[in-house]
Amino acid sequence: xxxxxxxxxxxxxxxxxxxxxxxxxxxxxxxxxxxxxxxxxxxxxxxxxxxxxxxxxxxxxxxxxxxxxxxxxxxxxxxxxxxxxxxxxxxxxxxxxxxxxxxxxxxxxxxxxxxxxxxxxxxxxxxxxxxxxxxxxxxxxxxxxxxxxxxxxxxxxxxxxxxxxxxxxxxxxxxxxxxxxxxxxxxxxxxxxxxxxxxxxxxxxxxxxxxxxxxxxxxxxxxxxxxxxxxxxxxxxxxxxxxxxxxxxxxxxxxxxxxxxxxxxxxxxxxxxxxxxxxxxxxxxxxxxxxxxxxxxxxxxxxxxxxxxxx
Amino acid sequence: xxxxxxxxxxxxxxxxxxxxxxxxxxxxxxxxxxxxxxxxxxxxxxxxxxxxxxxxxxxxxxxxxxxxxxxxxxxxxxxxxxxxxxxxxxxxxxxxxxxxxxxxxxxxxxxxxxxxxxxxxxxxxxxxxxxxxxxxxxxxxxxxxxxxxxxxxxxxxxxxxxxxxxxxxxxxxxxxxxxxxxxxxxxxxxxxxxxxxxxxxxxxxxxxxxxxxxxxxxxxxxxxxxxxxxxxxxxxxxxxxxxxxxxxxxxxxxxxxxxxxxxxxxxxxxxxxxxxxxxxxxxxxxxxxxxxxxxxxxxxxxxxxxxxxxxxxxxxxx
Numbered sequence: 001x002x003x004x005x006x007x008x009x010x011x012x013x014x015x016x017x018x019x020x021x022x023x024x025x026x027x028x029x030x031x032x033x034x035x036x037x038x039x040x041x042x043x044x045x046x047x048x049x050x051x052x053x054x055x056x057x058x059x060x061x062x063x064x065x066x067x068x069x070x071x072x073x074x075x076x077x078x079x080x081x082x083x084x085x086x087x088x089x090x091x092x093x094x095x096x097x098x099x100x101x102x103x104x105x106x107x108x109x110x111x112x113x114x115x116x117x118x119x120x121x122x123x124x125x126x127x128x129x130x131x132x133x134x135x136x137x138x139x140x141x142x143x144x145x146x147x148x149x150x151x152x153x154x155x156x157x158x159x160x161x162x163x164x165x166x167x168x169x170x171x172x173x174x175x176x177x178x179x180x181x182x183x184x185x186x187x188x189x190x191x192x193x194x195x196x197x198x199x200x201x202x203x204x205x206x207x208x209x210x211x212x213x214x215x216x217x218x219x220x221x222x223x224x225x226x227x228x229x230x231x232x233x234x235x236x237x238x239x240x241x242x243x244x245x246x247x248x249x250x251x252x253x254x255x256x257x258x259x260x261x262x263x264x265x266x267x268x269x270x271x272x273x274x275x276x277x278x279x280x281x282x283x284x285x286x287x288x289x290x291x292x293x294x295x296x297x298x299x300x301x302x303x304x305x306x307x308x309x310x311x
Numbered sequence: 312x313x314x315x316x317x318x319x320x321x322x323x324x325x326x327x328x329x330x331x332x333x334x335x336x337x338x339x340x341x342x343x344x345x346x347x348x349x350x351x352x353x354x355x356x357x358x359x360x361x362x363x364x365x366x367x368x369x370x371x372x373x374x375x376x377x378x379x380x381x382x383x384x385x386x387x388x389x390x391x392x393x394x395x396x397x398x399x400x401x402x403x404x405x406x407x408x409x410x411x412x413x414x415x416x417x418x419x420x421x422x423x424x425x426x427x428x429x430x431x432x433x434x435x436x437x438x439x440x441x442x443x444x445x446x447x448x449x450x451x452x453x454x455x456x457x458x459x460x461x462x463x464x465x466x467x468x469x470x471x472x473x474x475x476x477x478x479x480x481x482x483x484x485x486x487x488x489x490x491x492x493x494x495x496x497x498x499x500x501x502x503x504x505x506x507x508x509x510x511x512x513x514x515x516x517x518x519x520x521x522x523x524x525x526x527x528x529x530x531x532x533x534x535x536x537x538x539x540x541x542x543x544x545x546x547x548x549x550x551x552x553x554x555x556x557x558x559x560x561x562x563x564x565x566x567x568x569x570x571x572x573x574x575x576x577x578x579x580x581x582x583x584x585x586x587x588x589x590x591x592x593x594x595x596x597x598x599x600x601x602x603x604x605x606x607x608x609x610x611x612x613x614x615x616x617x618x619x620x621x622x623x624x625x626x627x628x629x
Contacts, residue, residue, distance in 0.1 A: 006418045006419060007419075014406070018406075090402040090405075091400050091401040092401075094401050095402070095403065095463060099467075100391040100420060
């Protein structure tokens, strides 16, 4: 009886030899190189008003997180949008299912192949960019930083798999590949841009900014802080409906909140050192959400595919 | 009698946008082992849906069926292990070579690696694609892809082969080679089911047929028996050619009992009668001084058979 590995092996080979995969990895590698070069310029020029980030992570974390926030969804969608619909359109699905294979072998094989390909792409991109950063910035990461970076790569793979799960579900239920691709891109845009914008609009509508002439009294200051916290809570509640938010939270926890230190900060933040276990504990709910979304979308695709008519 | 395919009230209803479409309607079909069976019918008759159900790719809405003794719902894997299917339409992985495509199919059939190379070479040689085995399928013509489709169906050395529109896209040479292949497979004792609306391409190969229309099987049986039945029902067609007063002979034949019609067709006289009246025609020819060179009963062709049932069903376009 052929196994999931028979399908996975062929699918993996197709993905990594495909133009789409190679272009994505190369483009992401180039973007990371440019981003790291910009970090290098800030370090060298010591731009006034911008605090020098501390340690290796402090210098590359923000770049890594922001780049991965785009790369992971794109590679997940790119590998998944035609996984089933493409085979159905080309007629290869009929030929494959005319052989003595259970349908779950086909979809499991595709999922496994995508996981391996995403792991490969994310690992290559991360190793190249981290290695490049070490060479360019001249800062060697500590053992803990290496462990945190490794965890970051693992959760980036999970994030990409979440988008792959969404894409393969769309591909299973869509009649046409173009349809699943368009819906996938629209969903990505909604999660990445539309919902965060709506979240801010809602937060500022419910809790508008009041411009105080002078904030002298402690009560007034306290009230402003409360309002800011309330706005953040509203924004985060709305954003929590997107996988992107959960990934960004995980990244912040895992990379020890170094991300963001370069934005508008005039002095290096006084970050309390937390252990990796503490970071993982804080990130646990967000990790669970990404795992659940990936599992639910995959199970849904699995169920639809198992019952689908082949015509 | 053992059957390769048996269906009992097999039914498939598709539901789409709130509408129900009966694709296969209480179909009862039997295909003998070792036969070449022609599943005939116009486009949309339900032939492909029937094939999809027989190979377990689509579940029936009602009824049951067995293929090579296996239940199509519970034992579809065993069926697909022993049935080579050429679906219609189908596709291959364009970025892979013909050989690589077949390697994958062989792996899915759990054919041991040590046997694969030889098997693949054999089937590629059979369909005439051995020379282009290392070319990517994306560059293949429609006919070449069709031949590769036939090759993948042969790869597992199946007991039953189901070809859906097998000659679609094949050039005359390819179609001829396909017919020879079917004859060879039949001699090897394999059962072959040919589903087509192009009767003239594969019809002559079939020793039994089933004609489908609107999801129903309107007739099935051995070609010979069906033709004889048609001759009984529609009468004999006798062609006469000869030298002499053919016009007078024709008029005299018309007076014979059980003769329905006498007509001229080029230089021949065609007689349609309820029985074989050749002996009486010979006697009349002698008395009218006509020297007969041809006096033969023309059997209805498969096409005549097909058209008769089509007319009965009111199908305009075959």
